Amino acid sequence: MNPIPVPLLEVDRLTVAFPGHVAVREASFAIAPAETLALVGESGCGKSVTAFSVMRLLPPNARVASGRILFDGNDLMTASRPEMRRLRGRHISLIQQEPMTSLNPVLSIGVQIGEVLRRHERLSRRATRARVVELLDLVKIPDAHRRIDDYPHNLSGGMRQRVMIAMAVACHPKLLIADEPTTALDVTTQAQVLDLLGDLRRELAMAVLLITHDLGVVAQWADRIAVMYAGRIVERASIVPFFARPMHPYSHGLLGARVDVDAEEHYLTDRLTEIPGSVGSAAGETGCSFAPRCPMVQPSCRLAPPPLLELADGRAVACPITAAQTGAPHGAAVG
Amino acid sequence: MALLSVKDLHTRYGTGRQVLRAVDGVSFDIERGETVGLVGESGCGKSTLGKTVLRLVPPAEGEIRLDGVDITRLGDRAMAPHRRRMQMIFQDPFGSLNPRQTIRTVLDTALKVHQQGDAGERRSRLQEIIARVGLPADSPDRYPHEFSGGQRQRIGIARALVLQPALIVCDEPVSALDVSIQAQILNLLVDLKRDLGLSYLFISHDLSVVRYFADRVLVMYLGRIVESASHATLWRDPRHPYTKALFAAVPSTDPTHKRTAPSIKGELTTTIASGCRFASRCPAATDRCRAEEPQLRSVGEGHHAACHYA
Amino acid sequence: MSTPDLTTPLPVTDLGNRAAPRKGRRLRAFARNPTFVAGVAILGIVVLLALFAGWLFPTDPQDMVGPPLLWPGDDAEFPLGTDSLGRNVLALLVHGARASLLVGISAAAIGLAIGMVVGSVAGFFGGWVDILLTRLIELFQTTPTFLLVVVIVAIREPSLQTIALAIGLASWPTVARLVRAQFRSLRESDFVVAARSLGYSRTRIIVQEILPNALPPVIVAASVMIANAILTEAGLSFLNMRDPNVVSWGGMIGDSRDQLRNAWFLTALPGAAIAATVLSLNLVGDGLNEILNPRSDP
The missing domain is CATH 3.40.50.300 (P-loop containing nucleotide triphosphate hydrolases)
Structure with a gap:
């Protein structure tokens, strides 16, 4: 206090x-x-x-x-x-109000989260994918292995917001x-x-x-x-x-x-x-x-x-x- | 005789295999002077239920009676006199007003179409209603964009009131407004109800607002009513697991009273399997729930729930 | 920690309550927009010349009035020179503005009228009416516009009326699509739902509620349509599909084909007139797009 x-x-x-x-x-x-x-x-x-x-x-x-x-x-x-x-x-990372428009509709969520990781850390393709699955687990998205290749429109609003959170916390801000x-x-x-x-x-x-x-x-x-x-x-x-x-x-x-x-x-x-x-x-x-x-x-x-x-x-x-x-x-x- | 009586109403969107059952067998009554949340x-x-009741969306099956008259299948012309009796207030104070019409045009056209009085009478009626909803007296010749969100909502209310209806369907009337404005609008709606003897169908996702505003509450899940009770009963003794989950999810403004109940899993989906629609998210679902769809049944005085274990 | 006061009163974010008449303010703001002003000015000059052509050059511009192929500046009587038949180029240009604008405006009016009716009916009623009309729109759109105009003009004799009608018939699908899209989205808007709940008739809803809100993009499209019609007319005249009794800019270019090397000004001047008019119409269209958008603030 x-x-x-x-x-x-x-x-x-x-x-x-x-x-x-x-x-x-x-x-x-x-x-x-x-x-x-x-x-x-x-x-x-x-x-x-x-x-x-x-x-x-x-x-x-x-x-x-x-x-x-x-x-x-x-x-x-x-x-x-x-x-x-x-x-x-x-x-410092940001989560916005509208998970609909904050995600790129033509890229899978795995690619979008991976992009954040690879921008800030040197990671192999395989290591990136493993980290993305970990992150999806972390934000409690069920079946992370399967979900990683989904596109934003396959997900509900709440799930999209979880993906946004995964992207935001990817580098432990x-x-x-x-x-x-x-x-x-x-x-x-x-x-x-x-x-x-x-x-x-x-x-x-x-x-x-x-x-x-x-x-x-x-x-x-x-x-x-x-x-x-x-x-x-x-x-x-x-x-x-x-x-x-x-x-x-x-x-x-x-x-x-x-x-x-x-x-x-x-x-x-x-x-x-x-x-x-x-x-x-x-x-x-x-x-x-x-x-x-x-x-x-x-x-x-x-x-x-x-x-x-x-x-x-x-x-x-x-x-x-x-x-x-x-x-x-x-x-x-x-x- | 109830003011509005809805029996086994169904509304569907789409055709062929892509049918969305937005309203799927709903029955309820609204008495004169009653507010149903x-x-x-x-x-x-x-x-969709609100709009179907107003005959703005065509019903697929069932019956809607207003003052005992079956209006379910009336054509445009036959429906016109009944339209005066029920009106709607919208959520979005920006999209619900024609940006190219002055407030006078909005209100006066409604009176003209329904042949309500001569020019002089219409003018005085207009001034009266403007004052009644708390808009400044110089409002009539201004355009919607000249008003703030709260004032625009007052214009929407004035439009709903101008034909002196008995029933108003309020579709999330305060959800788009700031908290400090919400109270103004809710208080106005309470005053209007008391002074004009209105009945409301008050649609909202906000439990706290419904609790404050409704006499009786219907809880809807995937096109069906899963629980209905008077406001006091529902809050004291919710029976349906979905109602309980909704209550548990509303954050309290008392920080010393932290939420303990875990939030229910999953989200609303539009795919309906057999059995109870809530079973996939229900913490207490059994095999029976997944096999047999529970019907709305009485669980107490004026209290109904659609759960096998309520 | 204390905050030093900001003594100058600064206006806070005002979310409404703008009592000031916005329309007037907007117009004044756009009066300062240089490209819009330039567009209006050029267009104004062309319109004035067209209107007063008969007063400025009362004799028939097709008359031979001087020696052929005078260059601009050679003779003060013919400031823009004469063509191979000894006609006054300035008089031809001014009278040509008449034909070009007339064809442009009437073609656009025909296209707008058909397009708006088809588009609003398709968009408002939806269902099979929409499917049928959309097919019709697509049918017309897949036909090459210029070819369609050429065919229509070839069937009938090439008078100004025929040309305007042909261009109008070829250009309505763009308007129809635009109006249809507007109607489809506006039909679902809350204020239209409100109008229905107040028991308004369909006609009233279309005319009073939807149409005024659907018009702004159509008005913008109209200015571009006039420009396109002028260009098409020029193209037709160049191909000799024109009214031989009427002077038009495209016809002037067509007539001067053979002098392109020794008297290029004969093609350059009407070409510049066409370019300036089309440009001004596009500038006006862009400006109108900004002015008529109720959500854009200058």
């Missing part, structure tokens, strides 16, 4: 701009080796852009306006292209970036895939940057959380304290708005807590981006964007009002 |  001694990845005041808008502003976070950090937020909040910045795979019209990204002591912002290519796939890895999957398949990711992470001692909008996924599979809103990180915390007591009004609103499967809520007796308005309301806001939707908004919130205040236990919140209330019965104030 | 994974046929 303590602040990380030597982080594997450290993102320091990262700002990414697109023509016309700023997608990520001053985002700072760190991931320790073998830790899972969940980056949570709604569509368009900048969480995927942040992840792609770490991979240096931003679209050509994006520009890193400021900030540093340190991975294992190396500054990724100044790394050369060949250095980045060596890192990608070997030390130190950091795995998983961008909404289960959003396209059904709930029973989602559980299988996330359980697999959890096991692999332990076996391979791999850090995971998990990008998701699903707070249930976060609660079950992450160690720490960073909540993003309109390009900024508004709260960072360990999982247990976060879910026990979210501090930023937006985090609080998100948890309140979600229908929890464990809660005995029903429409006849309970009304869901809404966050009024939409992210679009932040356009033209000079202060806190959440101010137009915030139930606790103060005149001071509108003046300047609140800084991310560091609290005890590695917790941080970008809201001076809730930060000042630490210890006060916060739920009642927002409720 | 229909839950299942993608490909289970829940969306």
Whole structure:
């Protein structure tokens, strides 16, 4: 629970701009080796852009306006292209949301996984094949020997995502970036895939940057959380304290708005807590981006964007009002 | 008499050897003012069932009765008056609105086609409905792309409401929306139901949402209903192994309450062997399950399950 | 660690709520797109010349008005020279624009009309109607277009109407395929399903819901069709399959075949006119493709 001694990845005041808008502003976070950090937020909040910045795979019209990204002591912002290519796939790898389009439809899965291995390691054809079968076993694809020559269209969505995972962990990366890895999957398949990711992470001692909008996924599979809103990180915390007591009004609103499967809520007796308005309301806001939707908004919130205040236990919140209330019965104030 | 009564409904896609039995013998009723939740994974046929009930997909066999009238085989012209009585809300707030029509055109055309009042009455009805679904008053002359996802979903709801239907089929109405917007839309649907006495067939893959929103729940697997019960009963006492597996797979937002149950194996396939459709994935399947298909039977007060061992 | 505030207010990602009239903004943005503007300008000039040909050169351009084979610049009265029969090349070019555009536009209109009807019926109704019409489309597509046009023109006397009709009859399958594909995908879209659930008639669904959304690629195709028709007409004229009473660019090239070595400008000038017009139509088509795509942002 303590602040990380030597982080594997450290993102320091990262700002990414697109023509016309700023997608990520001053985002700072760190991931320790073998830790899972969940980056949570709604569509368009900048969480995927942040992840792609770490991979240096931003679209050509994006520009890193400021900030540093340190991975294992190396500054990724100044790394050369060949250095980045060596890192990608070997030390940092990525799983994307859509396993349909992330795999090449005309190559067998064995060839596609083998390609990753051979790019980073000198392996004979036979050794590659053996490693691919091992990897398919590792991601719990049954009959790996037979499946190795299958094409993506022979596989179900869940199986495709397992193949993507096999490709991502082929070279035992130190950091795995998983961008909404289960959003396209059904709930029973989602559980299988996330359980697999959890096991692999332990076996391979791999850090995971998990990008998701699903707070249930976060609660079950992450160690720490960073909540993003309109390009900024508004709260960072360990999982247990976060879910026990979210501090930023937006985090609080998100948890309140979600229908929890464990809660005995029903429409006849309970009304869901809404966050009024939409992210679009932040356009033209000079202060806190959440101010137009915030139930606790103060005149001071509108003046300047609140800084991310560091609290005890590695917790941080970008809201001076809730930060000042630490210890006060916060739920009642927002409720 | 139930508002909607469906008996042994079948829907098939394709012809010859390549037939997909998307809905394969489904029966249920929806009472006036009732919300029936229909839950299942993608490909289970829940969306096709919703569209068949609305006669947007032709039924192969069975019977659909609306207010006691058999609408299963009505032609386009004979169906028209019944269309007013049941409407649909779609999942995708982007694809479900014609990008080249203003909100006024969308709503006014529906009223014109069904000859609802003169121009003045239509205009006031339009303003009324715009306000009712919580859209800004200047919305009518704007195009869909000028609205956010949540607002577009409100437009879709307005379109469904404009003809004053009795039944609305909601096909994953909040799945494409951000969490903070989902609650707004669900609350709106609850208010509309209360104020207008609507009945819903609420289709979703999201158990937590169905649990919150439905009075009664149908669990669907490979074209069949495998369990049906009131929402409270189903969550207290799920009987079918598939229902149990679905519950176990939903991640809880309580991190101290880690999932313990192992996830069920395999994924939904479209090949149907003899016996129970769930047998290949069921942790408790026996030889009987693989040989004999279980029928939906009563396992308690208003509680049905299609499992030999329920 | 504290974050220094960014004092300049920067707009956040706005996912909706764009109240600004997008169409106007888009048009203005495209007015700055140089290739589109160039296309519109060239095409505009050609259209204006064609429209005012009778006013600019009121006499019959086929009349002999000067000494034969004057080079451009030789005589201020004939800035682009004269041909072997002593006709004013500039007058021929301007009047030729009329014939070329007329054939191009009417051929494209005929092709569009047939193609849209066949394509929308096939795409909307599907089933055996679709199978039958698709076979018909394929039948026409496997016939070489130019050959088909030559045969039709050969059967009847080569008037402008016949040529336009022949080119139109040969070019509709492209449109039909395009419209059919649009209808097939739009037919399944949620807003069309919604229209059906509201009890709209088929005609209303086709005309009001599907057609406006299917049109943009057709409009783009239309500009290219006009260009192709102009080229085909030129080819026919060159083969002497033309209306002898009407001046056209292709006919000018055909007439000047024999002077290719000693007076190359007689072929080069109408050739350049054809090239410029076809190019401008393609540029306009590309530009329209961008403007009419509701998902593209300038």
